[in-house]
Amino acid sequence: MSIVKDGGQDTAPGSRILPATGKLGVMVVGLGAVATTLIAGVEAVRRGIAKPIGSITQMGTIRLGKRTDSCTPLIHDFVPLAKLEDVIFTGWDIFEDNVYEAASNAKVLDKDLLQQIKPFLETIKPLPAVFDQYYVKRLQGTNVKKGKNKRDLAEQVRADIREFKKTVDRVVMIWCGSTEIYLQPQDVHASVAAFEKGLDESDINIAPSMIYAYAALSEGIPFANGAPNLTVDLPVMLELSRKNSAPICGKDFKTGQTLIKTVLSPAFKARMLGVSGWYSTNILGNRDGEVLDDPESFKTKEESKLGVLDFILQPDLYPDLYGNIYHKVRINYYPPRGDNKEGWDNIDIFGWLGYPMQIKVDFLCRDSILAAPIALDLILFMDMAKRTPELKDLGIQEWLSFFFKSPMTVPGLYPEHDLFIQSMKLKNTLRYIKGEQLITHLGLEYYD
Numbered sequence: 392m393s394i395v396k397d398g399g400q401d402t403a404p405g406s407r408i409l410p411a412t413g414k415l416g417v418m419v420v421g422l423g424a425v426a427t428t429l430i431a432g433v434e435a436v437r438r439g440i441a442k443p444i445g446s447i448t449q450m451g452t453i454r455l456g457k458r459t460d461s462c463t464p465l466i467h468d469f470v471p472l473a474k475l476e477d478v479i480f481t482g483w484d485i486f487e488d489n490v491y492e493a494a495s496n497a498k499v500l501d502k503d504l505l506q507q508i509k510p511f512l513e514t515i516k517p518l519p520a521v522f523d524q525y526y527v528k529r530l531q532g533t534n535v536k537k538g539k540n541k542r543d544l545a546e547q548v549r550a551d552i553r554e555f556k557k558t559v560d561r562v563v564m565i566w567c568g569s570t571e572i573y574l575q576p577q578d579v580h581a582s583v584a585a586f587e588k589g590l591d592e593s594d595i596n597i598a599p600s601m602i603y604a605y606a607a608l609s610e611g612i613p614f615a616n617g618a619p620n621l622t623v624d625l626p627v628m629l630e631l632s633r634k635n636s637a638p639i640c641g642k643d644f645k646t647g648q649t650l651i652k653t654v655l656s657p658a659f660k661a662r663m664l665g666v667s668g669w670y671s672t673n674i675l676g677n678r679d680g681e682v683l684d685d686p687e688s689f690k691t692k693e694e695s696k697l698g699v700l701d702f703i704l705q706p707d708l709y710p711d712l713y714g715n716i717y718h719k720v721r722i723n724y725y726p727p728r729g730d731n732k733e734g735w736d737n738i739d740i741f742g743w744l745g746y747p748m749q750i751k752v753d754f755l756c757r758d759s760i761l762a763a764p765i766a767l768d769l770i771l772f773m774d775m776a777k778r779t780p781e782l783k784d785l786g787i788q789e790w791l792s793f794f795f796k797s798p799m800t801v802p803g804l805y806p807e808h809d810l811f812i813q814s815m816k817l818k819n820t821l822r823y824i825k826g827e828q829l830i831t832h833l834g835l836e837y838y839d
């Protein structure tokens with residue numbers, strides 16, 4: 392693989408990515424606000440009712456070769472992604488509502504839009520979930536699997552996957568379920584053998600999200616984690632993922648406030664401006680907000696949101712600029728706002744000779760409107776990764792960091808949080824797997 396300056400000679404060896412033939416089955420864990428906005432949105436796009444705004448796979452382009460070559464195909468024409476027409480959804484939830492009812496309850500999309508696709512949405516009914524209120528304190532539901540131990544529950548999820556597999560050609564699983572309580576890696580997560588023993592003994596350190604992930608990876612199915620849960624950030628999952636060529640990625644969709652944070656903070660660092668404080672607070676009133684109102688679930692989210700600044704600003708390298716930042720993140724459950732979150736940031740920065748300045752950001756965003764296209768892109772890219780010789784056995788798909796608040800990396804490697812580095816990483820990975828030249832933006836050849 393040649394790395395060229397800012398364009399250059401063609402060295403493409405040709406791609407060996409398998410084509411996206413047939414139907415892609417998508418198994419969504421948690422049919423709440425994000426999932427129903429995703430499913431309804433895909434159907435609306437398929438019917439030509441709306442456009443897939445915010446989706447890299449549907450609207451993004453990729454530059455190939457030199458700037459002067461004017462070659463920028465759409466990403467979905469460049470790499471073989473499943474077509475939206477070939478995507479079939481199913482999923483699990485602890486509530487019995489079908490996707491039309493769940494989408495109506497979530498109140499993200501207009502009634503008019505939902506009405507137009509109601510018959511389709513009503514056909515998707517949740518399978519009984521693996522759930523235990525110990526891990527999500529604020530929820531209680533009846534559509535829940537029963538089993539003699541966690542192994543039994545995992546086997547039931549595997550049976551669901553096998554059943555669905557009979558109706559489609561390939562399957563991807565994505566977690567759009569609630570944020571679980573804060574957990575840390577334990578001995579039971581250290582290997583497949585230890586984890587399976589833990590399943591037999593219903594070890595308390597095995598959360599429901601891990602049971603779904605274990606089932607998916609055991610069946611050779613890619614798994615994407617949209618929540619900040621530990622789920623696949625564990626040696627057992629990496630082992631299974633590599634063994635069964637089932638890619639994993641996570642975690643926590645990068646949507647509102649963190650998206651902006653990973654755009655602004657690289658700008659400060661690039662210009663060597665200091666930061667003394669960053670106060671972020673949110674109000675939101677959806678079910679996610681209600682779940683996060685529980686301190687144990689909030690802790691999981693907080694960890695995911697807090698890590699970003701340290702990794703981007705590198706206080707060890709720049710102690711004068713970032714060695715003493717006060718970083719605070721709050722999430723306040725405020726029902727009147729529903730899914731229309733408001734995120735405030737007060738950023739105290741300082742410039743030349745230490746003179747202070749302030750920036751205020753008030754982002755009146757729509758959580759699930761930002762998350763749904765990310766979920767779609769992850770589904771399509773994860774399916775492609777499974778068909779790509781250079782990616783399918785890697786385990787963690789770090790090139791998908793772009794979509795996450797807490798990108799996964801191999802142990803010991805620090806994650807890239809800067810949105811523009813992540814974007815470059817994603818696009819260069821696509822060029823790489825297609826045997827195209829990587830782009831470094833050096834560009835000296837234009838001045839020869």
Ligand SMILES: NC(=O)c1ccc[n+]([C@@H]2O[C@H](COP(=O)([O-])OP(=O)(O)OC[C@H]3O[C@@H](n4cnc5c(N)ncnc54)[C@H](O)[C@@H]3O)[C@@H](O)[C@H]2O)c1
Pocket residue numbers: 420421422423424425426483484485486497520521522523527530532566567568569570571599600617618619643644645646647677678679682757758759761762
């Ligand atoms: N909306 C966003 O912008 C955004 C951004 C980043 C991350 N997330 C994360 O994505 C997840 C989903 O967000 P949401 O707004 O759709 O929340 P939501 O509460 O509307 O939906 C979550 C759904 O998961 C279900 N669920 C919980 N545990 C389950 C289990 N064990 N099995 C099956 N179903 C289960 C719940 O019943 C609920 O219907 C949350 O963890 C959230 O933190 C959301």
